[in-house]
Amino acid sequence: MSMNLYLIRHAQSEGNRLKRIQGTMDFPLSEEGEKQAIALGDRFKKVDLDYLYTSDLTRAFVTAEAIADTKGMAAQPWEKLREVHLGPLQGKTREEIYAQYPEANKESLITSGIAGTETVAELEARCETLLDQLLLAHRDKNVAIVSHGGFLSVLMMYILTGKDWVNYHRPFRFGNTSVTHLEWPRGTGKPYLHYMNDRTHLRDQLNAMTDRKIDIL
Numbered sequence: 001m002s003m004n005l006y007l008i009r010h011a012q013s014e015g016n017r018l019k020r021i022q023g024t025m026d027f028p029l030s031e032e033g034e035k036q037a038i039a040l041g042d043r044f045k046k047v048d049l050d051y052l053y054t055s056d057l058t059r060a061f062v063t064a065e066a067i068a069d070t071k072g073m074a075a076q077p078w079e080k081l082r083e084v085h086l087g088p089l090q091g092k093t094r095e096e097i098y099a100q101y102p103e104a105n106k107e108s109l110i111t112s113g114i115a116g117t118e119t120v121a122e123l124e125a126r127c128e129t130l131l132d133q134l135l136l137a138h139r140d141k142n143v144a145i146v147s148h149g150g151f152l153s154v155l156m157m158y159i160l161t162g163k164d165w166v167n168y169h170r171p172f173r174f175g176n177t178s179v180t181h182l183e184w185p186r187g188t189g190k191p192y193l194h195y196m197n198d199r200t201h202l203r204d205q206l207n208a209m210t211d212r213k214i215d216i217l
Contacts, residue, residue, distance in 0.1 A: 001140035005191075006047070007155070007180040008146045011036040011066075013059035016176065019093055021109065022148075023086035026058050033059070033176065036202055040177040041066035043201040049073065050141040055081040055148060063177065064146040075146070080130050083148035084123065087116025110150050111166060120166050126151075127158035127165075135184060149174040156180070159191060175199050 012033035015022040029037060044067045054064035056077035064075035089097050089109060098105040104112045111120055134143060147155075153172045157165035159182065174180070174197055181194040199206065 002183050002185040003135060003139050004142045005134065005182045005184070006049075006142075006144040007152050007174075007182070008040070008063070008067075008144060009149050009152060009174040009176055009178050010055070010057075010060040010063040010146060011040065012176045015059070020091055021086060021089055021094065021097065022059075023083055023090035023150075024057065025090045028058055029062050032205070033063075035205060036177045037063045037066035039201045039205070040179075041070040043179070044144070045070050047144075048142045049144055051138060051143045052076065052146075053078045053081060053143070054146040055079075055083065055151075057082055057148070060146045060148060067144065067146070078145075080126050081145055081147040081151070084110050084150040084154065085118040086110075087114065087118075089114065089117065108170065110154065110170075123151075123154050124158065124163060124165070127155050130155070131159065135189075139184075139186065152180075173197065175202075177202060 012030045013022065013027040014030050015025065015027035017030045017032070040063065049071055052064060052068055052071070052073055052075050054060050054075045054077055056079055060081070061075065061077060068075040086109060089101070089104065097109070101112070101114055104114060152174050153170045154165065156172050157168060157170050161168055178197040178199050180196045180198070182191045183194060184191045
């Protein structure tokens with residue numbers, strides 16, 4: 001037996017549509033996001049799930065509910081799945097951020113160290129607690145978590161590199177409602193990555209879009 005873990009990014013939000021860096025600010029889904037969430041729910045009709053956890057921010061929780069509705073299960077809010085807190089950067093476009101904080105343009109906003117943003121140590125502690133609790137409680141279960149692009153990119157690096165995650169470039173991009181599947185076989189702490197950033201359930205929507213640029217936050 002093993003733990004199968006599905007990492008899911010929320011559907012498009014109004015913040016995404018307006019190209020605002022959201023962080024822990026709360027935004028509803030956009031009209032396009034509502035369609036994406038429905039397609040995501042349809043995808044999971046045939047996927048075995050025992051538990052479904054979600055960030056308590058609206059854009060993630062509503063996305064998770066689309067899965068919960070098709071599975072006849074509850075989406076359980078978990079604050080540790082929230083997006084990275086970006087303090088004074090939240091609600092601004094990248095252009096506005098770089099104009100006000102030029103130093104932010106030199107590296108990732110997530111690890112910029114700007115006063116008021118979530119620290120590397122805090123992020124690491126979140127990832128450690130989250131992963132430890134999942135592996136302890138759900139070792140032989142199928143679990144899905146609905147979270148955010150920024151936090152998921154950190155979590156993936158932590159899963160792969162542990163406490164060294166901050167020393168590496170984060171190459172991961174998570175599209176809206178993308179699904180990433182990892183598996184932890186019993187008897188080993190090392191996971192297998194089955195697939196990543198899969199959005200085949202959005203094929204029709206993606207074909208209709210002319211602007212496919214993704215902002216992970």
